[in-house]
Amino acid sequence: MNDFSSYLRRKQPVLSRRSFLGDIGMGFSSIALASLLKQDGYATEAWAPPTGQPHFPPKAKSVIWLFMRGGVSHMESFDPKPELTKYAGKTIGETPYKSVQDPDKLKKVRVVVVNDANGKQRNVIYPLQTGFRKAGQSGIEVSDFFPHLRESVDDLAIIRSMWTTDDNHGAQVQFHSGRHMLDGRFPTIGAWVNYGLGSLNENLPQFINMGPRFFDARDGHYLGPAYDAVPLKIDPKAPLDFAKPESDITGAEQAAEFALLGKLNRFSAVKYPQDPNLLARIKAYELAFRMQAAVPEVIKFDAESESVKKLYGLDDAATKPFGMQLLAARRFAERGVRFIQIQHGDGAAGAWDAHSGLKNNHTKLAREVDKPIAGLLQDLKQRGMLEDTMVVFATEFGRTPGSQGADGRDHHPYGFSVWMAGGGIKGGIAHGSTDELGFHATEHPHYVTDVHATIMHQLGLDSRKLEVPGRKRLDVDHGHVIQDILA
């Protein structure tokens, strides 16, 4: 269909109040989007851009989105499959569960890379590489790779029945945007939230990313660059690009220049009245000036107590990098940032991509994230923030029950696990299931957009009301709220 991303521009009607409250975090394009769509005849007069208000009373205010790049093994994290150990070394065909490979059941996968060495059926069952233990009142089993999270299991709603259709790492795009790589590029969940909801803080961007990105650095797509995540680094000296003057200019000099600039631009508004871009630019400079001061303050942890820092594992070299991002995430959420996207596991395909040496790989990576995430949950809880902050732990797909090479597992889109916590999500439940081999999501299968739908629902948004004219969204794009995990 047509591409409107190229249209997000120019000549808007005078800005409404919403434009400054709603857009202040990121930019001023949704008005442009609106007028443009009307001008082009795609939008009727009746259509209006989102008001920035939730459509119904929300349960959650912010989302902390934790994405493990590369593909976490569901069988070795949140979905124990003792049958794997029992049938280790046998082919799937030799087990009672050989029907999992019925061709009809394997159809949904769509291949991007033909003749790829990965994403193949792996037939020889590989035993579990770690133990499981029950914990909490719920008695849900979590693997020994995640001992700290296990202690928080009563806060988690684990969804053991996820599926997706991309058998390669394009599934990272799919998990964020809802669509397969071959369908083109679409706005991500963070961009939709940013588009739909107004700002809670005039000094901070409303959608930020920390850590590596997945394949695609443009989150907004047809919604426009105003809805891309602002990339941040945990470096108070340079938290975002061009955060500080690349010269010896002093703060006082810069303030004097900004003051002059503000005046001159306002004079210009007399020569060029009703120029929405001019007004937007004046606001953008004001926000930039505030952001320049506000962002470094958020990622400075001086005011945090030693015990809190310990909670996030800042005292341990292995947990410190991720722990700092999570502590920053809490501080951003506290200040009203809507969507905080944190990706873990650098490298082209993502670090969790354990085609070989799964045990070492997951031991190391789980150690990096386990304590900080448990710390985050605990911290949010003790501050009363868990009630309206959603934490989502996701990954692009699971890993094969069969072994790849001597000691690895391949990509596995047919069944895998994610979990959610906080923001009105029920704690201590394991929802849905895979078959005995962990092959297919069988009970309550959920496509990736069901996670999006649940987030939107908790934020009080109706994704159907966020339709952009000329950009038809399919049913699958909206997903279905996972009702069973709502508190």
Add this chain to the structure above:
Amino acid sequence: MFPAGQGKSVDRNRLHLRALLPVFLLLMLCCSDLCAASRIDYVTQIKPILVERCYACHGVLKQQGKLRVDTAEFLKQGGKHGAGLLAGNPDESRLIERVSARAEDERMPPEGEPLKPEQIALIKLWVAQGAKAPANEKPEADPKDHWAFKAPLRPEVPKVKSREWAQNPIDAFIAAGHQQQGLKPQGLAEKSLWLRRVYLDLIGLPPSLQEMRDFEADNSAQAYEKVVDRLLASPQYGERWGRHFMDIWRYTDWYGLGEQLRYSQKHLWHWRDWIVESLNKDKGYDRMVLEMLAGDEIAPTDRDTLRATGFLARNYYLFNRTTWLDDVVEHTSKAFLGITMNCAKCHDHKYDPVTAKDYYAWRAFFEPYHVRLDELPGEPDLEKNGLPRAYDVHLDTPTYLFVRGDEKHPDKSKEIAPMVPVIFKLRALEIKPVDLPPEGYNPALSADIYQNHLTQAQSQLKEARAALEKAREKAAEVEKLIENTKGKALVPLLKHQDDFRNPNTALWHKIGGEWRYEADGLNQTETGSQRRMLRSQMDHPADFRAKFRFKITGGEKWKSTGFSFDADDAHDVLVYLSAHSSSKLQVAISENGKSSYPSQGAFNRPVKTGIAYELDIYVQGRQLTILMDGEEALSFELPSRRPGRFQLVTFDASAEFQDFALYELPADFVRTPVDGEARRTASKLALATANQNLFVAERRLTALQSARQADEARFAGVKTDDLTALLKRAATDAVAWKIAEGEALDAKHKEDSALLEGKKKTDASKKYQTAKMAISKELGRFKNSTTNYFQLRGSLKALEGPDETEEHRELPFPATSTGRRTALAEWIANEQNPLTARVAVNHLWLRHFGQPLVPTVMDFGRRGAAPTHPELLDWLATEFMASGWSMKHMHRLMVLSRTYRLSSSNADAPKASLAKDAENKYYWRMNPVRMEAQALRDSLLQLAGQLDLTMGGPTINPEKEDTVFRRSLYFTHSKEDVHKFLETFDNANVLECYRRPESVLPQQALALSNSKLSMVAAGKLTEIFLKNSGTASDDGFIRVAYQSILAVEPNKAELEACGEALLELRSLAEKQGQADPVKRARAGLVHALFNHNDFITVR
């Protein structure tokens, strides 16, 4: 599309629940709404469902089963299966039966999700209520009548009363619009603003102050034309507009994963240069299209033209041929024709007369094509340079329709031939295969490419000769060394020794410093830039060895510690280690108190504090040799010698000396004992290898020359007998060459086996095995063959998938090309084609006037937006074609129009205009436009006098943005190579960019105010101003700055505000103790103006 059925299989449970919903709904409606006589409104409630889900097959486009549903009347009439509905009787209506059918093969619509239960309920209710519809309901218009699908006819230019608006036909059309709409155009922009506008528009750079003044002063009638002609003739025009077309044509440099090339091609910049040059030459747009799509067919050996096919090379995708060709289909149709062919991949187009079959017929034009990299003269290494280009290789690969777009389900029952959609067919498409000249499919036949290889072979030969010469010399040296060292003394004689446990005043006296004897040795602890020394009480022998161990324990900066000799108060030679951040071993020579640090006497190596190092120094005559921790580190020839003392020296270092010994060297001393026989063996083996290598180089040259003769003969049609002889000789020579290579490998292997040890030896051996195998394989090909010889390639085929090997690349290229792309290009770039010229002029108009005439620039189909000025569009399109598709002609017309001269201000506009056309659809004023990323960066550099106008050539790494000041279009640009500054200002999306977004973001404010780019530019421009006269006073400075940067005079309020700011900035600078507070304050003002909205905006 998302494959249907996926959602369904998992949602079964939910569906069952949902199935009950319509019943419930209907009950509810029946009892309340129906009884309350609430009427279903056909137009707002029913028709939208039909439009959305049924028109595609049962509208004017297709009328399947002879059924149309685009009016209620048609629906009632029905098709070949009878009436579509029975008013008042939903149970007997086929429409309802079919949309609510349970069986999938019965149910309508056949694709996508079924209608929602509530939609079905609505339709039922509507039928039950009598299927009422407005009497005058109009059927869907015939697509053939769609404006864009009919060739443009040259409309008459409207007669306009105002003489000012009658000069230029564009103005006449625009003025007619004003009259019709009752709009009064704004006045003209200031002359200086027009000048800035047209400069940025045509060349992407602002005018200089002098150019503005000259233009202001030129009151001649041709003043405007002169400027436009000059700008259009400037090479920067091609760069500016080249970048626009690079957007539309999706320019991207190659990217992939690490070294793996996945997208586009290396050296794609040749295509960029072709675009820039073509525009500068004002090559016809029709010709450009032809060259880009089929340059290899119309000019198979002309490298300049072949560059154009970079358009197709850009689409290369390693992994999936269908994804690749989907991109080609989508973007050839969008870019040139404004048709969204991509919608027809899985099903017939829902809005335009393009069927899925048309989609695959379009693909068929491109089915045979592939991509390769041709060698260019002067550079045989394709990694360094090469020409990415298209050519046909899959001559017989059939094209099939993929059922529902699924490549796994090709419909093999029918091969699909290349064809354009029927509705656009002008006449039978003539597809004539093209016989390529031999150089076209065998580029190595070109004399200049042969020369590449010849040069390479010759230089290999030269190198081999030189290497052999060297090996001979070395062998002779070995013999000499063996001779010289016969019976020489090898033992140095110990003269002085100190373990630094106790003071030894007989040996040393100290000069400066704080020296203490501690458990581990002697410590000197004073730092700072001055020498602290222990000097010997006596001279050292002329030839000696000094060996000592020490630790540098600290220091402020240099942290240097060492040993000197030939020393008195004004001279010495110092050998020292420095633990400075660029640490090293250095020889320093002091003559008459002045030190020099010869570069041959420096050896960079890590030196750390707290680690003990041992220096072992041999001085024999003028020869100085230094061993560090037992390894030879440095040899140095001293310029002169003199008798003197020896000293331990620290310089800005605290140090601990652990032991020291000094030996006298006998006159015939040699440091390293020579194992004569071993050296002799080694030199002989090396000589043998060098001999073999020379032999290889000779054989290679011969093989190359005879291959060339064979090649030439083959393609020149030489008599069979002679040809056979030549081929045979070429094959024999190739075999001889390969045998020589094998023998050279053997020689090297023998050498390595004798001389190497441990891992190095096994590694070398492995390498040998692999190389040997490769050679025997090649030998196999050449041996006993009369046709296989060492044939020159001159081109490298791009891999067709990740599992292809190098061998796949060597298959010969076909001697013909299908001619399909030529046929397509000739059809596109044809005056009969209703779309091509319109789409092109719309792109030009958009970039001149800030908004397009057809808002949906890549969709001129029925779903696209209608043109705001249809006659103007058609006049422009016909004018464009009549001018020989000259873009410069169109630019000239547009920028010289009065419309283009209007002010962009709303100020004092009549209320009526604002109310009627706030969006300025009718051009009653000019549209302000935000500078594109490239124009912004280039303008800053230009104003600062920094811009480097070198044109063309390889791309520049964006990381060099602070040191390379070339125009921005020359930076590497791909999804992976991102220029941070440009990206912040909506740089082109390489996947699709028919029009750039113009966002306003806080990050842009940060980039423009904080970047080094704008900071440095502000400083440089201030210096330029200060050099010029008229800027002595603050007032004068502000005026000049305003004019140069914003192209206007400041008004009183602005002058005042700037003046106040200058005072404040100056006092801040004074308080900081800045050297030149005036300059610093003024640079601050310039910097603020760079951030002014009217700088980034083209007013």
